[in-house]
Amino acid sequence: MLMAERLSRLGTENAFEVLAEVNKLVAAGRHIISFALGEPDFDTPENIKQAGIRAILENKTHYGPSAGIPELREAVAAYISRTRGIDVSPDEVVITPGAKPIIFYTIHALVNPGEEVIYPNPGFPIYESVINFVGAKPVPLPLLEERNFSVDVDYLRSLITDKTKLIILNSPQNPTGGMLSKQDLEAIAEIAIENDIWVLSDEVYSRIVYDGEFYSIASIPGMKERTILLDGFSKTYAMTGWRLGYGVVNAQLAQQIARLETNCESCTATFIQYAGVEALNGPQDAVDRMVREFKERRDLIVEGLNNIKGIRCFKPHGSFYVFPNVTEACRNLGLKDSKALQQYLLYNGNVAVLPRTSFGVKNVGEKEEYLRLSYATSKENIIEGLKRIKETIEG
Template sequence: MDRLGTESAFEVLAKAKGLEAQGRDIVHLEIGQPDFITPANICEAAFKAMKDGHTGYGPSAGLLEFREVIAEHISETRGVEIHPDEVTVTPGAKPIIFFTILALVNEGDEVIYPNPGFPIYESVIDFIDGKAIPLPLREEVNFRFRIEDLEASISDRTKLLIINSPQNPTGGTSAKSDLEAIAELAIKHNFYVLTDEVYSRILYEGVHDSLISLPGMKERTILLEGHSKTYAMTGWRLGYGIAPTELADKITQLTINSNSCTATFTQFAGIEALKGPQDFVHEMVTEFRKRRDAIVDGLNAIEGVSCIKPLGAFYVFPNVSQLPLSCQDLSDYLLEDAGVAVLPGTAFGKYGDGYLRLSYANSLENIQEALARMDSAISRIR
């Protein structure tokens, strides 16, 4: 258990809630969930499923009708044919991370993961006694990785590479040339790739490219997706993975041994989300774009802070290395002194040192208030 990490967003959220209980006014920019309500048609589909009696156990891999819809959706959006047997539905997307690593990685096997990156990657690798190999994401290349860094990270013990685009915490995206280089190296060195694409629909420029679409990669790719971000369904816990059938069967076996199945009525809601109107997604992304532009401009107006404009997700990752406090101390200071909850970059790995992560999944009004508070607080320590 000592090897198991955590997700700092929930720790900072708890601390911020504690301050609110004392009467403090806190602006929450720490937690990564859309501040929108799940669309009514999706909720109604769940209510109908409950009323129709879909409240018992379901198949551990997920309802066939949901897996068929997912397979159709991924086939259309990624341009590669997916069969329902290659789909596993899980309560949230995190089990796909956990189960993929459990299924593939033995003690001492190496897993390359993005750093700064979603902290659960490194946590699970360490937990099963794999060897976590950080792949630096660098600001000077818009928080992408350098091909030479990836090549230098590969060894004969490399079992798995994890990638994430659009990316948490930076909002960066992978270029198609990056994916082509990964495909070439994965085939040459015979390793699997877990591609985390939960923010695939929250994209502001260009199109979303997926590794699974490239020749020879479907056989060695695990695609992670879910409904939490795209449809504002974080509390519904509805995610899924696409994997070669043999591996999908192993992920299902791990599901049986852990949580049995995903709630059936949420899966009917998931069908409605994918098959119903998509106006909500467009409207949400349009609003996120306005917030992104406002928060980037506001951060760059604070002396000692610089921030590049992210291409996806709903996070910014400003550089605060010119300020006199470490990013951890600055995060603590902003919460306690200014009432603004943010995360230190080191919560996402050692290459996050010198940065903060701010989620702009909050109203434009609250973002402007947070920026004003941060400017005032930082001016006192600069």
């Protein structure tokens, strides 16, 4: 039977495909060290779990408003107002089952077929996937190693056309760990305002920062009304399986995004939203401990990668990823590209990583090869994984 044509334009998230491959090898008796999946290895803090359990026991298990329960929308509004230095009201908040729906709903709500969306490349693959899905034109914005994987604002300006509808930003960034400076954000804001363009700002790693200071483009005067601020609970509170995220947008767009949610899943699970209230309003000690541990792991993995022949690794400012340049390693091993190296490490070294092409098609003229490693795993695994990579690459 024939499927709808639009499905041919829908991409995927390759981390889950690699995970399936890893699981098959593990089932066959192999011991794999995995740096593939971007998921904190910490448990959800106890106070948050108990809040969710309590909500179930109190029978908070019925339908809720599509935009989210008032208590969580109020908590998010207060949190964003405090951390971004802007005034946010609950009617500018939409709660969703995970942060991904905000990407999906934003692009569907704002972008028509044939219009253009600028997105970071390398970047989270779902951006490009949804842009293609709606029939719009994806316009990649290269993130270059020589700029610490930040944005070349002049190049961004050159990409603007009369069809540009949306610019997507992600800081701290997946997969590179790079961060946008306040100066860069101010320049991007100027471009957005001058050309009347929306900005989707993916800030899911905003609390996982090691060096420098996190800035949101929504905090810049004139930007709150044209910014869709995306955040969630998966990374900060180790709540990936809970599926809880949100968007902060102007009230008019918030109504339309909530209407899309009504059509899609009715609402986000009610008892999970009460856990979200506790996450934002309760103690933050567990988050602080997690970030301290991630920083130690970052330093460990960066030092280890830079001691492997043919690899050089930028020290990321945030998130829990490293994006080492493996061009020389590929050349030394006679491998075509990072995808070939990823397979080589998996089957010869029992180490799972992701190739550059899991994060978008290469930019025009891009010749370097990269891998992404998530250090959301124990120090013991990092040490063992680095040992295996070194032995496999150096022989």
